[in-house]
Amino acid sequence: MRKMRKPLLVMASLCLVFATLLAGCSKSGDTNKPDPGTAKNEGQQQKNNNTTANNTDGKWVLGEKPLEFSAYAHYNNTDFPKWESTPIGKYLSEEKQVKINMIAAAGAHTQKLSAMMASDELPDMIWTDRDHPDIDRLYQAGKLVPYDDYLDKYPNLKTWMGDLNLLRHDDGKLYRFPNWYSSNPFGNAGYVINKKIYDELGKPKLETTDDLYDYLVKVKEKYGDSIVPFEPHRAQDMQGLGVLYTAFGEGALYTHLSSGLRAVPKDGKLTSILTDPVFREAQKYIAKLYREKLISQDAFNQTEDQVLERVMTGRVAVFAGASPTDFAGEAQAELTKTDPDGGYFMIWPIHKPGLDKNKIYPGTYTSFGWNAAYITTAAKDPEAIFAFLDWYTGPEGMNVQFFGPEGKNWQGFDEEGKPNFTENYDPKEVAEIQSKNNPVMFVGNTSYIDPAKYKYMANLPFEEQDWRTRYQQTITWPTQYNVTEFTGLNPAAESEEGIIQASVDEMFLEIYAKSVMAGSDEEVDKILDQGQKDLVSLGYDRLLEWRTAKWQENLAKMNKK
Structure with a gap:
């Protein structure tokens, strides 16, 4: 699963995915916690280093000299935007001499990477699923750069991630730089509800699969083809249909459907998903919704842009997916500009009648997140790229990605290493920064940025909190399940x-x-x-x-x- 990318927050919401996910190998969810002063000291030291004319310790320091490299997102229907078109890209290009040349595949990702591999003209960095089989081909061909020699020199990943052993390849070396790693639950999977439609239909109960079916029927009857009753995002990636599957079994997990598992654990063994009674019951329910046209009829071939357009214009009643907060959070801000009573809200995960609603998990996470960045042997200076990624995943890099450059919305760090937010903090500007930077958040650090975000949000009334953040705290994070144990099964x-x-x-x-x-x-x-x-x-x-x-x-x- 992509966000199964993040997090989108997932990521900025996170999650992910990768999950997002973090636990160490010695004990799931029990990673080494940074010292309370670590973030502050690291951030301040980085700031000091950036203003030092002569770097004498042999470390690559952001901004001391130009850094230019190529990057490629190996995801179907996903290309990185132009670097300078994002707030973080514009800032780093103009202020820190960092230029990233984004390679696009325009939907032909399998062919694109195959062609690059055949011609031995690889991008310097590849961002894709943590265990993508194409990455294994590069590993087998010796085309990936190991990170082990850089971990102590540039310690953010090691500090915030903790135990990295489950991320290592068979040769014992580390080639993955995980995205949205965390020691705490996170992720954005779940159900988003169109508030205007919900209010017009009388605010009915939406708790069980029966409630959901009745509601979708009412949507169809009242709005006809002008509204999609249930939008499952991209069905070929499971997405919202996978979320529906989890409603039919306590402990039924989204990950059971993923390419990296495609199985259900039973008595110490992984068994076929197709023979699983819970999966079969869910498929019958989903098929009923589909044939009654309560589900988007082009769910298996629609593009991300098509889904986004429908969500942004409020033409969906229920939107479910691995990270629906990405689109819905953006749409929330847009729709409420003209209609303060419009927009979206999230509900507690739907469950089959008779099941414990607190044992339903629409999304999953791992200590290692959803995806990873790999540096290839094509890179002229792989250490510089790793050092950049390490800065990017550290306190200063995370704060700039989420709140903008230091000085406007935040200034310096407190005693716990969290950013000090200024009186000029602009929530709308911050939300826009996060949305625009989300596609280039390569190596998100959930362990750091979650507490940082909540420092500002904690003292605000619920309705004034950032839309994504409020539902992460109250709905999505409490209902995601740790599946770190299922990593590395490709x-x-x-x-x-x-x-x-x-x-x-x-x-x-x-x-x-x-x-x-x-x-x-x-x-x-x-x-x-x-x-x-x-x-x-x-x-x-x-x-x-x-x-x-x-x-x-x-x-x-x-x-x-």
Whole structure:
């Protein structure tokens, strides 16, 4: 899953995703906490270093000399914006001599990276899923730069992340710089509700799957085709449909559907998702919504821009996804400009009647976040790029990304290392900065920025708090589940299990889409029964056995076995 990128907050909301996620290997969620003065000292020291004419310790220091490198986002339908078009990019380009050349794929990401690999003309930095199989190909080819020699010299990642062992590759080296890592729960998955439509329909109860169905029917009856009752974001990435799956089982997790798992844990083993009773019940419910046109009918082929346009114009009644706060937070500010009573709000996760609502988790996170930045051997000065990423993920870098350059909205650090917010702090400006910087938040540090954001928000009335922040604190973060134990379950791309995974992933998406579009409950069962047979014929059972072994190894490292 992308944000399964972040966090979007996810990230700025975070999460993520990656999750976002953070726990160490020795014990999930029990990472080394920085000393209270660490952030302050690091931030002040960095500031001092940046104004020092001569750097004598051999470290690369932001702003001392120009830094230029290329970056590529390896996500379908996602390209980095031009660096200088973002507030952080403009500032760093003009004030710190940092220029990043963004490489676009325009939707042809698989072909783009394949072409770059074939010609050996790789970007200097690649940002993608933490365990993407294409990255494994680069690792096997020796095209990734290990970070181990830089960790002590540039200590922000090590300080704020803690135990990095589960992130290491088979050779014991670290090649991933995680995004939205955290020792605390975070993430943005859940349900966003159109306030205007909800009010017009009488503010009905929205707690169970029955409530949700009745509500969507009412939306369809009143608004016809002018409003999408349930917008699931991008169905081919599971997104909102995956969120609906979690409503049907206590402990049913979004991650069960992901490419890195595609399984349900049972009695110490990873078992087929297609034979899982909870998954089957959820698919029947989803198929019913789809055939009654209560779900966006182009959910499997719509683009991010199409989803954003509908959310921004208020043409969705319920919006669910891995990080719906990204779009909804932006739309909230826009819609309430002309209608103070409009906009969106979030609800506690929907649950099947009879289930404990506090054991429903629409989203997941890991200690390591959702994605990662990799430096390739094409980089002329990989240490400089790592040093930049380390500054970017540290207190000063995080504050500039979220609140703008020091001086306007914040000035210096308090005794706990959090930013001191000024009397000129402009919430609207800050919200705009965060939204515009979100696409280039490569290595977000949830452990630091969450407390920093809440320092300002804590003393504000609920209705005056930043929209994303208030719902992260009250809805999304309390309902995300730590799945750090399931990280690293992707086999090497060229191994037998890796080849099986590629085939399973392709077929699974086909099976999944067919089951969503099924004409009856009986047809859903028929599709999933045949799908199970087809996956087994590809070696699905072998893949599950391999993943079970890796999962148990993770549990042992985390002292959870």
